[in-house]
Amino acid sequence: xxxxxxxxxxxxxxxxxxxxxxxxxxxxxxxxxxxxxxxxxxxxxxxxxxxxxxxxxxxxxxxxxxxxxxxxxxxxxxxxxxxxxxxxxxxxxxxxxxxxxxxxxxxxxxxxxxxxxxxxxxxxxxxxxxxxxxxxxxxxxxxxxxxxxxxxxxxxxxxxxxxxxxxxxxxxxxxxxxxxxxxxxxxxxxxxxxxxxxxxxxxxxxxxxxxxxxxxxxxxxxxxxxxxxxxxxxxxxxxxxxxxxxxxxxxxxxxxxxxxxxxxxxxxxxxxxxxxxxxxxxxxxxxxxxxxxxxxxxxxxxxxxxxxxxxxxxxxxxxxxxxxxxxxxxxxxxxxxxxxxxxxxxxxxxxxxxxxxxxxxxxxxxxxxxxxxxxxxxxxxxxxxxxxxxxxxxxxxxxxxxxxxxxxxxxx
Amino acid sequence: xxxxxxxxxxxxxxxxxxxxxxxxxxxxxxxxxxxxxxxxxxxxxxxxxxxxxxxxxxxxxxxxxxxxxxxxxxxxxxxxxxxxxxxxxxxxxxxxxxxxxxxxxxxxxxxxxxxxxxxxxxxxxxxxxxxxxxxxxxxxxxxxxxxxxxxxxxxxxxxxxxxxxxxxxxxxxxxxxxxxxxxxxxxxxxxxxxxxxxxxxxxxxxxxxxxxxxxxxxxxxxxxxxxxxxxxxxxxxxxxxxxxxxxxxxxxxxxxxxxxxxxxxxxxxxxxxxxxxxxxxxxxxxxxxxxxxxxxxxxxxxxxxxxxxxxxxxxxxxxxxxxxxxxxxxxxxxxxxxxxxxxxxxxxxxxxxxxxxxxxxxxxxxxxxxxxxxxxxxxxxxxxxxxxxxxxxxxxxxxxxxxxxxxxxxxxxxxxxxxxxxxxxxxxxxxxxxxxxxxxx
Ligand SMILES: [Cu+2]
Numbered sequence: 095x096x097x098x099x100x101x102x103x104x105x106x107x108x109x110x111x112x113x114x115x116x117x118x119x120x121x122x123x124x125x126x127x128x129x130x131x132x133x134x135x136x137x138x139x140x141x142x143x144x145x146x147x148x149x150x151x152x153x154x155x156x157x158x159x160x161x162x163x164x165x166x167x168x169x170x171x172x173x174x175x176x177x178x179x180x181x182x183x184x185x186x187x188x189x190x191x192x193x194x195x196x197x198x199x200x201x202x203x204x205x206x207x208x209x210x211x212x213x214x215x216x217x218x219x220x221x222x223x224x225x226x227x228x229x230x231x232x233x234x235x236x237x238x239x240x241x242x243x244x245x246x247x248x249x250x251x252x253x254x255x256x257x258x259x260x261x262x263x264x265x266x267x268x269x270x271x272x273x274x275x276x277x278x279x280x281x282x283x284x285x286x287x288x289x290x291x292x293x294x295x296x297x298x299x300x301x302x303x304x305x306x307x308x309x310x311x312x313x314x315x316x317x318x319x320x321x322x323x324x325x326x327x328x329x330x331x332x333x334x335x336x337x338x339x340x341x342x343x344x345x346x347x348x349x350x351x352x353x354x355x356x357x358x359x360x361x362x363x364x365x366x367x368x369x370x371x372x373x374x375x376x377x378x379x380x381x382x383x384x385x386x387x388x389x390x391x392x393x394x395x396x397x398x399x400x401x402x403x404x405x406x407x408x409x410x411x412x413x414x415x416x417x418x419x420x421x422x423x424x425x426x427x428x429x430x431x432x433x434x435x436x437x438x439x440x441x442x443x444x445x446x447x448x449x450x451x452x453x454x455x456x457x458x459x460x461x462x463x464x465x466x467x468x469x470x471x472x473x474x475x476x477x478x479x480x481x482x483x484x485x486x487x488x489x490x491x492x493x494x495x496x497x498x499x500x501x502x503x504x505x506x
Numbered sequence: 507x508x509x510x511x512x513x514x515x516x517x518x519x520x521x522x523x524x525x526x527x528x529x530x531x532x533x534x535x536x537x538x539x540x541x542x543x544x545x546x547x548x549x550x551x552x553x554x555x556x557x558x559x560x561x562x563x564x565x566x567x568x569x570x571x572x573x574x575x576x577x578x579x580x581x582x583x584x585x586x587x588x589x590x591x592x593x594x595x596x597x598x599x600x601x602x603x604x605x606x607x608x609x610x611x612x613x614x615x616x617x618x619x620x621x622x623x624x625x626x627x628x629x630x631x632x633x634x635x636x637x638x639x640x641x642x643x644x645x646x647x648x649x650x651x652x653x654x655x656x657x658x659x660x661x662x663x664x665x666x667x668x669x670x671x672x673x674x675x676x677x678x679x680x681x682x683x684x685x686x687x688x689x690x691x692x693x694x695x696x697x698x699x700x701x702x703x704x705x706x707x708x709x710x711x712x713x714x715x716x717x718x719x720x721x722x723x724x725x726x727x728x729x730x731x732x733x734x735x736x737x738x739x740x741x742x743x744x745x746x747x748x749x750x751x752x753x754x755x756x757x758x759x760x761x762x763x764x765x766x767x768x769x770x771x772x773x774x775x776x777x778x779x780x781x782x783x784x785x786x787x788x789x790x791x792x793x794x795x796x797x798x799x800x801x802x803x804x805x806x807x808x809x810x811x812x813x814x815x816x817x818x819x820x821x822x823x824x825x826x827x828x829x830x831x832x833x834x835x836x837x838x839x840x841x842x843x844x845x846x847x848x849x850x851x852x853x854x855x856x857x858x859x860x861x862x863x864x865x866x867x868x869x870x871x872x873x874x875x876x877x878x879x880x881x882x883x884x885x886x887x888x889x890x891x892x893x894x895x896x897x898x899x900x901x902x903x904x905x906x907x908x909x910x911x912x913x914x915x916x917x918x919x920x921x922x923x924x925x926x927x928x929x930x931x932x933x934x935x936x937x938x939x940x941x942x943x944x945x946x947x
Pocket of ligand 1 (some may be wrong): 708
């Protein structure tokens with residue numbers, strides 16, 4: 095009987111212990127249960143070329159190599175004593191986006207633990223925030239961040255660290271396999287000028303209702319996803335802004351447009367509406383996150399899949415945002431993304447975005463318009479070892495109510 | 507041709523069987539009957555074959571093999587604009603209903619959750635929703651008709667293992683029939699022969715489908731069974747030996763159900779793409795597809811040797827792992843009684859069945875009587891095999907009967923479990939020690 099014991103300690107926040115025991119002799123078997131182990135990751139390397147028209151009317155050009163958004167995620171899961179109940183943990187590292195105010199190499203994007211059963215799930219830790227409903231087909235998280243995510247009103251940083259990820263305790267309940275209700279207490283990062291991170295208090299809450307029927311399970315045309323969410327922030331005093339409550343409403347639809355799995359068309363749209371509070375200017379991200387705001391983001395997606403083998407995917411994207419209290423200050427974004435598959439998980443990717451800010455927003459953000467081209471390689475993998483925990487999101491559970499349960503969203 | 511081959515088999519079998527006189531009357535009677543049946547059914551068989559070889563001659567008299575068959579001829583899979591959902595398929599080659607008397611059986615392919623052991627449930631494909639599938643007991647030379655309805659979203663077939671069927675009923679997808687599509691009803695017709703312990707299993711996606719858990723016993727009895735003559739046994743047990751990789755099965759079924767959603771959608775749109783499912787008319791077409799950029803799925807597997815492994819963690823007899831094998835009860839015997847135990851390997855792993863306290867006779871392998879019975883206490887039952895043993899009740903007690911590949915006498919690694927059952931004498935009276943259950947040693 096050999097024993098290997100490894101401890102992973104990350105910032106004291108999470109201790110994951112792996113115990114491998116060969117041969118099951120013990121009367122007390124529990125510590126010997128080897129968890130299902132997922133290692134997933136994504137390396138994104140692109141050459142970015144940018145041509146910007148500044149707020150003053152000047153031109154700026156820039157070209158650089160970008161590895162932002164590359165990430166590594168470790169996931170663990172195992173069953174509990176009670177049949178069909180499971181526990182899971184995840185740990186994610188991410189390369190910070192470039193040109194961000196607090197970008198510092200890699201950061202801890204996620205560190206969470208959860209339990210669940212066939213129809214419920216409870217997760218706590220640092221996690222992706224429930225502040226968006228759809229993941230749009232873009233190369234990098236921040237390509238659409240201004241439009242598609244409810245911004246953090248407690249941070250002066252527009253970096254992903256503060257905008258996409260945060261602390262939470264979230265419970266979800268599926269009363270039908272396709273219908274999910276969830277509620278969360280959220281703790282968004284509080285970051286003031288100077289970059290220091292404030293207290294990790296709960297400063298928000300969220301409730302959501304979603305209908306989700308994965309395309310993989312129903313190939314024919316029709317509604318695949320519909321969701322609404324209310325996001326509430328008790329924004330903390332930063333950058334001279336007061337404590338204030340900010341509420342946002344999100345709604346999204348995803349519609350599958352045709353019946354042909356070999357050439358697959360789908361459309362996505364998401365809207366965010368925030369009543370907002372009075373702020374003096376839009377210069378500061380925390381101020382923009384408090385102002386009255388409306389955005390709509392839409393995508394038209396196509397996957398070319400002859401003989402059901404994906405060769406390439408393309409998407410057209412359009413987004414619009416508007417700050418109602420600032421003389422309808424607004425921005426428009428249009429773009430296209432294209433991904434050609436070279437191998438399993440290996441893609442050549444290209445993306446073009448054009449963004450135009452109106453004069454008010456141009457003054458606040460420092461640029462009038464922006465052309466951005468990214469061309470590069472994406473290497474992604476998702477490897478499961480000791481596969482033993484069934485997926486709740488699997489077809490067996492979804493349609494047949496058997497074999498199911500297991501972490502939802504592990505690896506996101 | 508068929509009769510000539512049978513004669514050879516018969517001669518080989520009977521000549522060497524010590525307890526069965528070679529030239530007894532029943533054997534001749536049986537042959538005469540066969541000859542008669544072939545004459546009756548001959549027209550239909552020849553007509554069925556003629557469709558495929560473009561010749562009015564029966565195959566047996568053809569001088570040389572012909573090479574002008576077009577790959578995929580007769581298959582619906584390569585025809586565009588069709589759907590096989592809800593089709594009723596009855597391949598030619600068998601006698602018509604008014605030519606022979608069929609024993610008719612209705613069966614289903616189902617997806618069910620099977621409990622192999624308390625607390626261990628996993629999804630499986632199962633004949634009639636049961637694990638193992640129902641035991642057929644038929645008489646040699648009975649004409650059998652099995653109407654099987656596919657109640658799953660996946661494709662299947664039935665292969666009649668060790669039964670000399672008509673080739674269009676052999677159940678090997680794309681070799682001699684199209685796979686049975688969702689909601690399709692497929693009719694198998696064949697004559698049950700030769701006598702012996704045989705089985706049936708799905709031949710589509712065999713490693714997964716046969717193991718989990720499309721397998722069942724097909725017992726062909728004969729009034730002149732030489733084994734019964736040599737060993738006048740009074741009870742007959744069928745033990746299907748099974749290995750389940752619960753995780754692989756669950757994951758595999760989940761994955762392929764998702765994949766079949768798309769394939770079934772193509773079929774429903776009457777745009778079936780045979781390439782999408784890896785069907786090719788011939789080898790040249792396969793090579794051409796790869797040249798054209800189609801990616802064979804086995805290339806993806808090369809990066810992931812772990813995915814190729816089947817690691818069964820539960821081993822079962824007739825669907826249950828010890829101690830749940832006790833749900834079937836012990837194998838009962840009395841002093842002075844002969845019993846016959848038919849062991850069938852329903853999976854793809856080796857099992858070495860060991861009986862304590864007895865030297866049994868191995869009397870048949872692959873369903874066919876052995877020239878000489880072998881005196882053994884442990885008998886390997888390797889994949890695809892059936893083994894018949896005779897136990898004589900000469901040592902009263904409670905006796906373990908188990909897989910001596912002890913790694914497989916475990917439940918998810920915990921000993922004892924898996925393929926363990928017990929031989930129990932019914933006529934012991936008061937005994938000094940009665941078995942209880944131990945599941946963690
Ligand atoms: Cu099958």
